[in-house]
Amino acid sequence: MKKSYLKILLLFIALFFVMLSLGISSITRNSNRNYQSNKWVAPKDADKVVNPLKGNASETSKGKGLFNTQCATCHGEQGKGDGPGGLQLHPRPQNLSSEEVQKQTDGALFWKITNGRPPMASYKYTFSDKQRWELVNYVREFHKKK
Amino acid sequence: MKTNNFILYFLSITIIVLCIPYRSFAIPGFARQTNLSCKSCHTIFPELNAFGRLFKLNGYTLTAVETINVTDSLDNNTLNLLKTAQLSAMMQNSYTNVSKTIPGTQNNNFAFPQQLSIFLGGEITPRIGAFIQVTYDDQGAAFGLDNTDIRYADQTSLADKSLIYGLTLNNNPTVQDIWNSTPAWGFPYASSSVVPSPIASTLIEGGLAQNVAGLGIYALWNNLIYGEVSLYRSEKQGGPHPPDSTASGTIKSLAPYWRLALQFNAGQHYFEIGTFGTSVEMFPGGLNGLTDKFTDIGIDFNYEKPFGDNEFTLHASFIRENRSLAATFNSGGAMGNSPALNSFKVVGNYYINGMIGFSLGYFMITGDADSLLYAPAAFSGSSSGTPDSGGIIAEVNYLPWMNTKFGIQYVAYTKFNGSSSNYDGNGRSASDNNSVYVIAWLAF
Numbered sequence: 001m002k003k004s005y006l007k008i009l010l011l012f013i014a015l016f017f018v019m020l021s022l023g024i025s026s027i028t029r030n031s032n033r034n035y036q037s038n039k040w041v042a043p044k045d046a047d048k049v050v051n052p053l054k055g056n057a058s059e060t061s062k063g064k065g066l067f068n069t070q071c072a073t074c075h076g077e078q079g080k081g082d083g084p085g086g087l088q089l090h091p092r093p094q095n096l097s098s099e100e101v102q103k104q105t106d107g108a109l110f111w112k113i114t115n116g117r118p119p120m121a122s123y124k125y126t127f128s129d130k131q132r133w134e135l136v137n138y139v140r141e142f143h144k145k146k
Numbered sequence: 147m148k149t150n151n152f153i154l155y156f157l158s159i160t161i162i163v164l165c166i167p168y169r170s171f172a173i174p175g176f177a178r179q180t181n182l183s184c185k186s187c188h189t190i191f192p193e194l195n196a197f198g199r200l201f202k203l204n205g206y207t208l209t210a211v212e213t214i215n216v217t218d219s220l221d222n223n224t225l226n227l228l229k230t231a232q233l234s235a236m237m238q239n240s241y242t243n244v245s246k247t248i249p250g251t252q253n254n255n256f257a258f259p260q261q262l263s264i265f266l267g268g269e270i271t272p273r274i275g276a277f278i279q280v281t282y283d284d285q286g287a288a289f290g291l292d293n294t295d296i297r298y299a300d301q302t303s304l305a306d307k308s309l310i311y312g313l314t315l316n317n318n319p320t321v322q323d324i325w326n327s328t329p330a331w332g333f334p335y336a337s338s339s340v341v342p343s344p345i346a347s348t349l350i351e352g353g354l355a356q357n358v359a360g361l362g363i364y365a366l367w368n369n370l371i372y373g374e375v376s377l378y379r380s381e382k383q384g385g386p387h388p389p390d391s392t393a394s395g396t397i398k399s400l401a402p403y404w405r406l407a408l409q410f411n412a413g414q415h416y417f418e419i420g421t422f423g424t425s426v427e428m429f430p431g432g433l434n435g436l437t438d439k440f441t442d443i444g445i446d447f448n449y450e451k452p453f454g455d456n457e458f459t460l461h462a463s464f465i466r467e468n469r470s471l472a473a474t475f476n477s478g479g480a481m482g483n484s485p486a487l488n489s490f491k492v493v494g495n496y497y498i499n500g501m502i503g504f505s506l507g508y509f510m511i512t513g514d515a516d517s518l519l520y521a522p523a524a525f526s527g528s529s530s531g532t533p534d535s536g537g538i539i540a541e542v543n544y545l546p547w548m549n550t551k552f553g554i555q556y557v558a559y560t561k562f563n564g565s566s567s568n569y570d571g572n573g574r575s576a577s578d579n580n581s582v583y584v585i586a587w588l589a590f
Contacts, residue, residue, distance in 0.1 A: 013554060013582075069301045069308035072369065073200045084411050085196035087452040088185065088500070119186050122210035125226060126272070 040117055042108035049107030053133045063138030066131055070123075079142040089119040097142035109136045173265040173277070174549055174589050175232030176201070181210035184548040189457055190503045191551065191589070192326075192335050193495070195450070196416070199324040203310050203366055205299030206268055206275030213269075223272060232268035237261070240585045242338040246578035248525050255340050257284055260585075263292060274298050285339055290383055291356060293321045293330065307368035314362045318355040319378060319403045319424050322362065327446035327461040328405075328422055330355070333493040333507050334539055334555060338583040344511055345520050345563045346533035348467040348489050350424050350442040357382045357395065360403065372420070374405040380428075391432040398437050401426040407446075418448035423465075429473065436473035442466070455499045462492040471519075480519045487513035487533060503543040503553075510536040520563065522571045525579075529571030532564035537576070551587040556580070 053059040068077060074086035079096035086093035094101055101109070113132045116122030123132060177184055180201070184191055187198030194202065201208055209228065216225035238260040247253040262282040269275050279292035299312035320328040329351040347353070362376025378401040380389055389396045407420030423443040430438055444465040451458045467487040475483035493507035517531030537559035544552045562576035563569045569576055 065303040065308055066301070068369070069310055070200070070204075072308075073196050083196070084414075084416050084450070085200065087414060088189070088195065088455070088457055090455075116181070116210060118182050121180055121182055121186075121208055123208075125209040125211075125213050125215075126207065 040112070042104070042111040046107045046111035047105040049110060051106035051110070051133055051136060053130070053137055054106065056137065059130075059134045060137040060141065062131075063134035063136070064141070066127070066135055067138050070126075071135070079139065091119075093120070096139050101139070102143040106133075106136050106140075109139055173232075173234040173236070173267045175234040175265060175267045176206065177549075178230075179211055179228065179232055179268040180208050185500050188500075189450075189459060189495070189497050190500060190543060190545060191548075192331060193459065194324060194326065194331075200310075202297075202324050203299060203312070203364075204275075204301075205273060205297035205312055206277060207272060207299065209269050226269070226272045228269055232266065234265040234267065234589065236263040236265065236587070236589045238336060238585060238587050240336075240338065240583060242340050242584075243582045244341050244578075245580040246574070248342065249572075257339060260284055260336075260339055270296075273300055291317070293318055293355070295322050297322075304367055309365055309367050311363070311365040314364060314374075314376065315359070316362075316376075317357075317359055317381065318352075319350055319358070319360065319376070320422065321355075322364070322374070322376070323405060323422070324372075325407070325418055325420070325446065325448050325461070326459075327418075327448050327463045328444070329463075329465075332463065332491060333461060333495075333505065334541065336553070336583075336585050336587060337555065337557070338581055341557070341581045341583075342525055342562075342579045344533065344535035345526065345528055346487055346511060346513060346535075348442050348465045348487055349426060349440045350422075350444065350465060350467075351489060354378065354401075354424075354426070357385075358397065358401070360401075362403065364405070370408065370410060372405070372407040372409065374403075376403040377401070378403060378424070378426075389433060391434075393429075393433065394431050396429050396433055398427045398429060401428075409448075414452055416448070416450040419446070421445050430477070430479075436476050438473045439470040441468045443468075457497045459495045459497070460493070461495075463490070465489045474519075478518070481516045481531075482514065485514035485516045485519060487511070493539070500548065501545050503541070503545075505539070505541040505543070507539040507541075508536075509539065515564075524572045525570055525574050526563075527570050528563035528565075529569060530564035534561055534564050535559065535576075536561045537580075549589040551585070553585045553587070555583040555585070557583070 072083055074083045074093040075081055075096055076083040081093040081095040083093065110132055113135055114124045187194060187201055189195055212229050214225060214227045214229060218224050240257045240260045243254050264280045266278040267276060276296045278294045280289055281292035282289045295314055295316040297312050297314050299310060301310050303309055314322040316322045318330050320330040323331065326332060357380065358378040359381035360376045360378035362374050364374035366372045378397065380397040386393050401424055403424040405422045407418055409418040421444060425441045427437045427439045429435065442465055444463055446463040449460040469484055469486060471480050471483050474480045490510045493505055495503055495505045497503045511533055513533040515532040520528040520531050520533050522529045537557060539555060539557050541553055541555040558580045559576040560566060562579055567575045
């Protein structure tokens with residue numbers, strides 16, 4: 001290899017590692033950020049929405065199927081927020097059996113499933129209203145399992 | 147004439163494989179459609195994480211943006227169209243240095259662009275989605291259809307457990323796969339287009355890409371067992387339509403492809419082990435006469451483990467290709483009619499906060515000697531008549547933004563086309579093909 005090309009190559013590599021070190025320092029600076037500081041609260045109006053499937057066991061069972069197929073990847077099969085798809089997400093997926101989740105109204109949970117907030121996906125156009133209520137019903141099961 | 151067909155056939159397979167420096171990858175259009183960041187589906191693009199695999203299995207249909215929604219009088223949804231077309235672009239620009247200049251060529255080359263791709267991807271209907279890539283390749287100086295996967299997906303339950311199932315229509319066996327251990331999405335995700343590549347690779351490692359069309363059925367049960375069966379037929383981009391006596395590498399009848407995988411988590415450890423493969427009988431030239439048969443049987447393994455904000459992933463595969471080259475042997479293109487080929491690849495990646503990635507891979511190709519199939523030629527041939535090659539690939543990537551990747555890759559050969567020194571009979575050593583590859587990969 002000619003020396004002039006070697007110099008260009010070394011310059012490239014040096015530049016790359018300067019960028020890399022800037023990246024690492026940026027990561028270090030941000031490592032103490034509080035991912036949970038921005039609490040996710042559904043609007044007050046959502047609390048007033050009544051669950052049309054409340055207490056319907058067969059719909060809850062359908063919700064379980066949906067949950068295991070589409071939600072367990074991030075929230076975990078037991079809803080603990082420990083699914084493999086959520087391990088690198090910030091904020092981490094909610095523990096659905098927690099008091100923080102279970103004290104919310106059905107309407108609030110429905111609103112959150114509907115609208116999402118990154119990294120939680122919105123399922124407004126993926127699931128029908130009825131399917132989202134089935135999911136709400138199943139989320140309530142985690143409280144019983146606790 | 148038959149010998150010419152054979153040469154044309156093997157040359158075209160070789161060129162196809164050698165000229166696949168590219169791997170397509172996830173597209174910003176999916177981020178726009180889902181309102182989720184790239185990191186929701188990827189460790190570092192194009193490597194998929196668990197959610198990304200689920201998104202793909204569901205047919206790319208998860209949608210968070212407003213749609214034009216129509217329902218009929220029976221409350222059936224008859225239209226759910228995204229208000230904006232999900233168009234994305236990708237550009238790879240690169241620089242390559244080869245340890246020893248290839249005779250008669252320039253060293254230290256820029257590729258600008260190495261590859262420019264336009265993607266159309268996302269939901270078509272609530273159950274049908276697509277990943278369509280059209281690519282401009284600087285070597286061919288032309289646009290062409292690249293990796294394409296159109297899916298129908300739905301979900302139900304089986305034995306009280308969840309079942310995602312669907313259909314895939316695609317043009318490259320393994321492009322529909324959700325793991326990064328199979329050829330279409332395997333490491334390295336980008337590599338130079340101007341360095342010599344080993345003389346042999348198995349057919350499934352790019353030899354059929356964009357030259358076939360296949361329809362398959364797949365299912366994931368209980369997030370545990372994945373199975374797929376597809377059937378492929380020749381659909382050669384740029385070739386005669388329909389294939390005629392001038393066509394090369396035309397599949398006789400149908401070529402089956404299979405995939406079976408088991409995945410599970412043990413705490414924060416993710417494991418996948420599976421098998422994949424295809425059996426292809428094809429005419430080296432034309433549509434009549436003797437055929438060559440390739441049976442590729444692959445096994446693969448994946449492992450993932452997060453460490454706080456960081457993550458380690460490992461992908462490995464082994465492919466055994468059994469060949470029955472009746473046509474090639476009969477036309478004098480091979481010494482034997484059943485030279486087998488093996489391909490082993492493993493790569494370990496460590497990703498820091500999704501911004502910095504370190505990868506170290508090892509690859510090995512071994513096979514039966516055949517001095518006609520692997521003929522001597524300056525820098526690209528084999529003086530020993532064996533396809534054996536091996537080496538390591540080390541790569542560092544920096545992603546200041548999730549949709550931009552700046553990387554350096556070093557490829558070091560321990561063996562090339564059968565030998566570590568004077569492999570081509572013209573004094574070139576395997577290490578002369580070592581290369582440094584610098585890439586700026588932009589997606590928007």
